Amino acid sequence: MPKVIYVSSAGDSHEVDVPVGTTVMSAALQNGIDGIVAECGGVCMCSTCHVFVDEKYFDKLPPAQDTEEAVLEISAEERQPTSRLSCQIKMTDALDGLIVRMPAKQR
Amino acid sequence: MPAGTLIIGTGQAGFGVAASLRSEGYQEPVTLLGDELHIPYQRPPLSKNFLLGKESRESIELRPQAFYLSHHIQLLVGERAVSIDRAARRVDLASLAALPYEKLVLAVGARNRLLPVPGAELDGVLYLRSLDEAVAIKQRLESATEIVVIGGGFIGLELAAVARSLGKSVTVLETLPRLMSRVVAPVISDFFQQLHTSRGVTILCSRAVSEIAGSRGKATGVQLSDATFLPADLVLIGIGVMPNLELARDAGLAVANGIAVDQNLQTTDRNIFAIGDCAEHPNPFAGARIRLESVQNAADQAQHAARQIVGRPGGYRAVPWFWTDQYDIQLQMAGISQGHDRTVTRGNRESNKLSVFYFQQNRLLAIDSINRPLDHMIGRKLIGAGISVTPEQAADESVDLKKLAKALGQQASESGVH
Numbered sequence: 026m027p028k029v030i031y032v033s034s035a036g037d038s039h040e041v042d043v044p045v046g047t048t049v050m051s052a053a054l055q056n057g058i059d060g061i062v063a064e065c066g067g068v069c070m071c072s073t074c075h076v077f078v079d080e081k082y083f084d085k086l087p088p089a090q091d092t093e094e095a096v097l098e099i100s101a102e103e104r105q106p107t108s109r110l111s112c113q114i115k116m117t118d119a120l121d122g123l124i125v126r127m128p129a130k131q132r
Numbered sequence: 133m134p135a136g137t138l139i140i141g142t143g144q145a146g147f148g149v150a151a152s153l154r155s156e157g158y159q160e161p162v163t164l165l166g167d168e169l170h171i172p173y174q175r176p177p178l179s180k181n182f183l184l185g186k187e188s189r190e191s192i193e194l195r196p197q198a199f200y201l202s203h204h205i206q207l208l209v210g211e212r213a214v215s216i217d218r219a220a221r222r223v224d225l226a227s228l229a230a231l232p233y234e235k236l237v238l239a240v241g242a243r244n245r246l247l248p249v250p251g252a253e254l255d256g257v258l259y260l261r262s263l264d265e266a267v268a269i270k271q272r273l274e275s276a277t278e279i280v281v282i283g284g285g286f287i288g289l290e291l292a293a294v295a296r297s298l299g300k301s302v303t304v305l306e307t308l309p310r311l312m313s314r315v316v317a318p319v320i321s322d323f324f325q326q327l328h329t330s331r332g333v334t335i336l337c338s339r340a341v342s343e344i345a346g347s348r349g350k351a352t353g354v355q356l357s358d359a360t361f362l363p364a365d366l367v368l369i370g371i372g373v374m375p376n377l378e379l380a381r382d383a384g385l386a387v388a389n390g391i392a393v394d395q396n397l398q399t400t401d402r403n404i405f406a407i408g409d410c411a412e413h414p415n416p417f418a419g420a421r422i423r424l425e426s427v428q429n430a431a432d433q434a435q436h437a438a439r440q441i442v443g444r445p446g447g448y449r450a451v452p453w454f455w456t457d458q459y460d461i462q463l464q465m466a467g468i469s470q471g472h473d474r475t476v477t478r479g480n481r482e483s484n485k486l487s488v489f490y491f492q493q494n495r496l497l498a499i500d501s502i503n504r505p506l507d508h509m510i511g512r513k514l515i516g517a518g519i520s521v522t523p524e525q526a527a528d529e530s531v532d533l534k535k536l537a538k539a540l541g542q543q544a545s546e547s548g549v550h
Contacts, residue, residue: 051191054195054196055196057196057198057199057202059155064427064428064431065176065427065455066174066176066177066192066427068176068455068457068462069505070427070453070455070464071428091505091506092462092505094505094506095505095506095508095509095510096505096509098506098509098510098513098534099509099512099513132431132435
């Protein structure tokens with residue numbers, strides 16, 4: 026099963042097995058990763074599952090849709106070039122080892 | 133041991149207080165109790181993907197069970213609070229147990245408004261608010277063929293979209309002249325009426341139900357006051373909710389169209405907060421005391437109450453936002469449009485991309501967007517900062533709203549205007 030490494034704003038990292046097809050957001054909630062709030066439940070209405078994707082993996086992700094791009098405009102911590110919403114990242118085998126850093130605040 | 137914080141209600145608001153207290157560093161006991169038998173779950177998917185089978189009971193849980201243990205949140209499900217003894221700071225439960233509190237948060241939500249017509253109690257007449265009700269509707273949808281939805285608001289229309297997507301024959305009845313008329317402008321109502329009609333749903337506005345007909349205890353159709361009869365083997369009712377006020381009122385707290393709270397979300401008892409669907413609060417974006425039924429309101433008020441409890445002051449001020457999903461269309465709403473004296477439309481219906489901007493004396497109050505997500509998000513920023521584009525700028529698609537918002541924001545911060 027592919028793995029995702031979640032890195033907190035304090036620098037702690039947690040490695041989680043994520044089934045293919047599961048989003049990086051919901052895997053975080055299922056595995057007790059604090060730092061992902063997911064207020065709207067994954068419908069692209071809030072920005073509380075914002076993550077900074079490690080540069081090595083960023084280009085492997087399908088590009089963000091307009092809705093996700095818009096939501097990133099309101100993130101609590103300002104967006105960076107590799108910002109994504111973790112609810113929009115579905116796990117694939119090609120993403121094995123994906124590293125995402127979580128912002129210090131989501132709200 | 134200190135009594136800590138007791139939260140009544142396990143919906144988005146109640147859950148949010150418990151989670152926020154822990155993320156704010158609160159060290160005292162936190163107890164979260166509710167009368168539903170399930171651990172806290174999201175309600176929005178109940179009228180959408182849960183019924184379509186794209187979400188499960190597990191996938192809509194706000195957090196897995198282990199979260200409550202690891203965050204030292206005592207979660208008591210299937211427990212009903214029956215009274216509050218404010219002098220003793222104690223809540224009595226239906227199970228005859230009692231729980232002490234230092235701070236009490238009422239996140240008691242609302243319940244379905246019942247349709248006051250003969251036959252509403254028949255088998256095959258269902259309402260939707262809870263997971264159990266959604267499970268019942270999902271089961272009925274397997275065999276039902278002819279469905280009448282009573283109520284052309286968000287819930288009724290989401291249910292209609294789901295039922296139609298499952299191949300059912302669907303009719304929506306609305307007593308007012310247009311859909312979702314209490315919250316959106318006519319152009320949005322028209323868009324959704326056309327959307328539903330194009331998918332094969334029959335929409336009947338300005339119609340009143342006089343009776344639900346039945347045979348051997350089962351619903352067989354809906355009788356309208358104009359003598360129309362609509363056969364139905366499933367009747368779904370979504371005509372709004374009423375706040376749960378009894379617990380607060382019986383404890384002597386002020387209530388109006390909700391449990392009355394001040395700008396800190398405190399009731400008339402300083403140790404008791406009320407938040408979410410049940411709370412009537414002064415809302416700076418409505419310029420009035422209002423009650424809001426939304427995820428945003430529940431989550432933001434939860435965080436605010438938690439901050440008050442840990443001693444972080446500041447009045448409640450969060451931009452209201454809402455959404456509804458019908459078929460593949462998402463309507464996004466920012467701000468409160470009530471009281472507007474002018475609307476302008478950006479984009480058009482032909483392209484399936486449009487936003488309606490609502491103004492009051494040229495001040496931007498709210499934006500409703502269909503397939504224009506950037507308008508919505510920029511709108512949340514503008515409304516939150518109390519800065520306004522002009523109606524002319526809003527209507528002109530050659531104006532880049534993102535750049536304009538940035539420039540206006542800079543101007544406002546330089547001149548000290550907020």
